[in-house]
Amino acid sequence: MFAYTGKILHVDLTNQTARIQRVDEDFLKKYVGGVSLAARLAYDNTPKGADPLGPENALCFATSAFGGTIVPVGNKYGVAAKSPLTGFLGDCLSTSYFAAVIKRAGYDGIVIKGKAEKPTYVFVDDDVVQFKDAAHLWGMETFQTEEAIRGEMGDEGVRSCTIGPAGEALVLFANITNDRGRQAGRCGLGAVMGSKLLKAIAVRGSKPVEVADAEALCAMSLELAQTAQGTKTEKYRTLGTPANVLTLNRMGVLPTRNFQEGVFEAAEKVSGEYMHEHYTDKAVACAGCPIACEQVVSVKDGVYKGARTSVDYESLFALGTSCGLDYFPGIIKAIELCDRLGMDTMSCGVTISWAMECFEKGILTKEDFDGLELYFGNHEAEAALVEKIAHREGIGDLLAEGVKRASEKVGQGSEHFAMHVKGLEFAGYDPRGCQTFALGAAVGTRGPCHNRSLAYEADTHGEVDRFSGGPEKGQIAKDKEEFAALLDTLMLCKFIRGCFKDLYEEAAQLYTLTTGIEMTAEELKEVAERCWNLKKAFNIREGWTKDDDWLPPRFLEDPIPAGTSKGYVVKPDDLRVMIDAYYEARGWTPEGLIPQEKLIALGLEDLAQEIGV
Amino acid sequence: MRLPVELFGLARRLSGEMEVIVEVSDEATLHDVVVALTKRFPAFLGPLVVPGTYELEEPYFFNYDGRRVAKSLKEKPKEGDRLLLFLLDAGG
Amino acid sequence: MPYQYIICDPDKCTGCQGCELACSVTKHGIFNPLLSRIRNVRIEPVVMLSVACKLCEDPPCVISCPRKALSQDVETGIILVDDDLCDGCGWCIEACDFGAILLNPDTKRVEICDLCVDKDEPECVKFCGKEALYLATPEVVAQRARRDVVTRLLQELLAS
Numbered sequence: 001m002f003a004y005t006g007k008i009l010h011v012d013l014t015n016q017t018a019r020i021q022r023v024d025e026d027f028l029k030k031y032v033g034g035v036s037l038a039a040r041l042a043y044d045n046t047p048k049g050a051d052p053l054g055p056e057n058a059l060c061f062a063t064s065a066f067g068g069t070i071v072p073v074g075n076k077y078g079v080a081a082k083s084p085l086t087g088f089l090g091d092c093l094s095t096s097y098f099a100a101v102i103k104r105a106g107y108d109g110i111v112i113k114g115k116a117e118k119p120t121y122v123f124v125d126d127d128v129v130q131f132k133d134a135a136h137l138w139g140m141e142t143f144q145t146e147e148a149i150r151g152e153m154g155d156e157g158v159r160s161c162t163i164g165p166a167g168e169a170l171v172l173f174a175n176i177t178n179d180r181g182r183q184a185g186r187c188g189l190g191a192v193m194g195s196k197l198l199k200a201i202a203v204r205g206s207k208p209v210e211v212a213d214a215e216a217l218c219a220m221s222l223e224l225a226q227t228a229q230g231t232k233t234e235k236y237r238t239l240g241t242p243a244n245v246l247t248l249n250r251m252g253v254l255p256t257r258n259f260q261e262g263v264f265e266a267a268e269k270v271s272g273e274y275m276h277e278h279y280t281d282k283a284v285a286c287a288g289c290p291i292a293c294e295q296v297v298s299v300k301d302g303v304y305k306g307a308r309t310s311v312d313y314e315s316l317f318a319l320g321t322s323c324g325l326d327y328f329p330g331i332i333k334a335i336e337l338c339d340r341l342g343m344d345t346m347s348c349g350v351t352i353s354w355a356m357e358c359f360e361k362g363i364l365t366k367e368d369f370d371g372l373e374l375y376f377g378n379h380e381a382e383a384a385l386v387e388k389i390a391h392r393e394g395i396g397d398l399l400a401e402g403v404k405r406a407s408e409k410v411g412q413g414s415e416h417f418a419m420h421v422k423g424l425e426f427a428g429y430d431p432r433g434c435q436t437f438a439l440g441a442a443v444g445t446r447g448p449c450h451n452r453s454l455a456y457e458a459d460t461h462g463e464v465d466r467f468s469g470g471p472e473k474g475q476i477a478k479d480k481e482e483f484a485a486l487l488d489t490l491m492l493c494k495f496i497r498g499c500f501k502d503l504y505e506e507a508a509q510l511y512t513l514t515t516g517i518e519m520t521a522e523e524l525k526e527v528a529e530r531c532w533n534l535k536k537a538f539n540i541r542e543g544w545t546k547d548d549d550w551l552p553p554r555f556l557e558d559p560i561p562a563g564t565s566k567g568y569v570v571k572p573d574d575l576r577v578m579i580d581a582y583y584e585a586r587g588w589t590p591e592g593l594i595p596q597e598k599l600i601a602l603g604l605e606d607l608a609q610e611i612g613v
Numbered sequence: 614m615r616l617p618v619e620l621f622g623l624a625r626r627l628s629g630e631m632e633v634i635v636e637v638s639d640e641a642t643l644h645d646v647v648v649a650l651t652k653r654f655p656a657f658l659g660p661l662v663v664p665g666t667y668e669l670e671e672p673y674f675f676n677y678d679g680r681r682v683a684k685s686l687k688e689k690p691k692e693g694d695r696l697l698l699f700l701l702d703a704g705g
Numbered sequence: 706m707p708y709q710y711i712i713c714d715p716d717k718c719t720g721c722q723g724c725e726l727a728c729s730v731t732k733h734g735i736f737n738p739l740l741s742r743i744r745n746v747r748i749e750p751v752v753m754l755s756v757a758c759k760l761c762e763d764p765p766c767v768i769s770c771p772r773k774a775l776s777q778d779v780e781t782g783i784i785l786v787d788d789d790l791c792d793g794c795g796w797c798i799e800a801c802d803f804g805a806i807l808l809n810p811d812t813k814r815v816e817i818c819d820l821c822v823d824k825d826e827p828e829c830v831k832f833c834g835k836e837a838l839y840l841a842t843p844e845v846v847a848q849r850a851r852r853d854v855v856t857r858l859l860q861e862l863l864a865s
Contacts, residue, residue: 290834462682
């Protein structure tokens with residue numbers, strides 16, 4: 001076998017045992033890797049109705065054919081489990097060295113089940129799996145843990161994914177961190193690890209990765225890497241994704257003060273351009289990445305002097321514009337805290353935004369917030385609140401449940417502006433002015449995710465009229481989803497997508513050169529469609545109904561008050577039409593369920609039996 | 614006609630301006646606007662504007678007042694239009 | 706005649722470690738950083754630099770070898786390893802100040818950067834997308850630094 005190892009490592013924390021599941025090339029060609037393989041492992045290893053924070057929930061890591069090779073931006077891993085935040089499939093991707101060492105240790109995937117008796121970390125040292133005491137690590141921050149393990153092992157080649165205090169406290173949007181600044185961010189997979197008393201997974205891999213045609217692969221990789229230095233990735237390399245702030249603001253869809261508005265009066269002061277001028281130290285890369293998009297920024301003076309982290313657009317909007325912050329160092333500080341404590345910046349920020357609106361409307365008071373005056377823009381209160389949430393202290397305990405549960409508990413009309421779908425907090429594009437994304441957000445299997453959907457591209461690039469919802473958007477949303485799913489499966493970073501002339505053809509070529517397995521563009525399209533249906537099947541098994549595909553009331557009832565997108569809402573009738581058209585484009589029933597024939601045609605016969613109609 | 618052009622990202626960095634007024638003929642196309650901008654800011658040539666053809670490099674495009682994306686540089690802006698030299702390759 | 710060796714510019718290096726993969730696939734046909742003769746050091750979050758053999762004058766590795774398995778090519782300055790004499794003791798690794806020698810666990814012989822003499826240019830340099838790696842003599846390295854600082858200092862004069 002080339003590039004793949006054919007082995008999935010199964011770890012049982014309860015009994016402290018490990019075993020190998022062998023998989024063949026047919027299986028690997030079907031699921032390829034990444035999110036798709038992780039979803040398959042989750043489907044197979046987590047029983048229906050499992051408690052997401054219980055021992056039966058399987059935490060499934062999957063690498064890809066390209067992991068550990070010279071294919072640019074190919075060192076990524078997918079990780080999936082039943083999400084404690086949504087109750088549906090939480091599929092994440094992260095990147096960099098941790099992905100490469102899993103492959104070099106000899107595995108295409110790792111499945112973790114059970115629950116340890118006490119804080120533990122698992123050390124995978126090529127073929128040897130050890131269960132190590134983590135009492136001295138419990139309570140440590142994410143990167144701190146990684147460094148401590150490396151120090152213990154005396155080998156910087158040991159890479160780890162870790163949880164911080166937030167994962168330990170079972171914050172429902174706690175994340176998994178690796179290589180300092182990379183996260184499997186959303187859906188609370190950090191809480192899944194925390195519920196297993198699993199502080200970290202450390203891996204050392206010394207084995208070589210061999211590909212089918214090294215010479216041809218290197219030539220193609222070199223060309224791709226060189227294109228990636230050019231204009232197609234300029235935005236990522238210089239400003240990074242924060243370049244979105246001013247453009248989305250100008251379009252009137254920049255989430256401001258909990259999505260009350262689409263224009264932020266202080267957008268210039270929290271823009272990518274401003275960040276680049278005042279705070280950016282350097283752009284660094286993931287393992288094997290020629291682009292280097294990670295913008296490391298730091299605060300040189302003022303009350304947050306010394307704060308240092310990486311800033312991306314989604315973190316910027318959630319903890320910044322959505323919270324009304326016009327003071328960039330305050331945003332950097334909040335992001336840094338989330339990173340160190342191990343929490344999803346997006347969910348945290350949107351939950352805090354909700355809390356701020358509750359404060360300003362008098363639904364929650366200063367007393368509820370333990371003395372914090374949580375008005376929009378109060379960066380000090382925000383930083384204090386982030387710490388409270390990570391430790392479930394005071395009001396932090398309520399907010400750690402995420403905005404859906406928090407608003408259900410508090411009531412008093414606060415559900416109207418709890419900005420989530422299926423329990424996962426919203427991404428940084430106001431759907432009232434990006435109505436293809438309105439659809440993509442409503443139907444996304446893990447929630448309103450820009451990354452899995454990519455539907456907002458149709459809106460921002462003028463492929464469609466972004467101000468209205470129509471049936472043609474059904475097919476568009478489906479096509480965008482599958483494009484994303486393909487990249488998440490192969491795995492290739494989405495930032496390189498502009499560097500291909502024909503992604504499907506070239507990706508199929510790269511895959512064949514790497515694995516020696518013949519793959520065509522058509523087959524890759526099928527892999528992507530299979531992946532999406534697999535994720536959907538997991539959700540159906542866990543009780544999804546079409547009522548779960550909708551949008552929060554604010555988007556349907558409150559028109560955007562000002563700016564280029566002034567006056568627009570997502571009309572419920574339009575949303576219904578779009579969702580129906582999407583189900584049809586997907587070949588699903590009007591109820592959004594999957595016909596048996598469809599599943600069988602995709603080679604998912606076992607799923608056809610279990611959930612097909 | 615005089616057309617206001619708002620500049621973002623690289624365009625802003627290379628020109629040092631957030632917004633400029635471009636002077637073009639009444640029959641001018643967006644392509645002519647690019648030529649006029651490049652004349653004024655030669656630094657655009659290469660990173661932002663393709664030398665020779667004066668097409669815009671990939672992630673950059675024109676947007677009318679944040680509402681409507683220009684489908685091609687052959688389009689003719691009207692007096693009173695407000696142009697945005699946009700980039701949005703998204704994600705993140 | 707001063708030797709050319711591989712230099713890494715820390716301002717340009719992004720820590721991607723692609724150089725390690727380029728080297729191991731060139732020398733061994735597989736991808737494994739442990740078999741790369743150039744290694745990247747990454748101290749989070751912004752310190753990154755790749756290190757390969759510096760072709761020292763009076764190389765400590767050559768001097769230290771108990772079996773005289775190492776020698777320095779007079780023309781190119783690269784360190785040559787006699788596989789028949791080398792027995793993998795690793796003494797040269799301890800002697801090298803730069804950690805630029807690797808011990809191949811399969812062959813039990815050491816390997817040292819040879820600037821890809823059999824190719825047009827070193828593969829790591831070829832693969833470095835940021836052009837952080839380059840081949841240069843000490844004089845050229847110093848030249849670049851001087852030019853860089855003068856250019857920055859006298860920007861206004863250059864612009865006029």
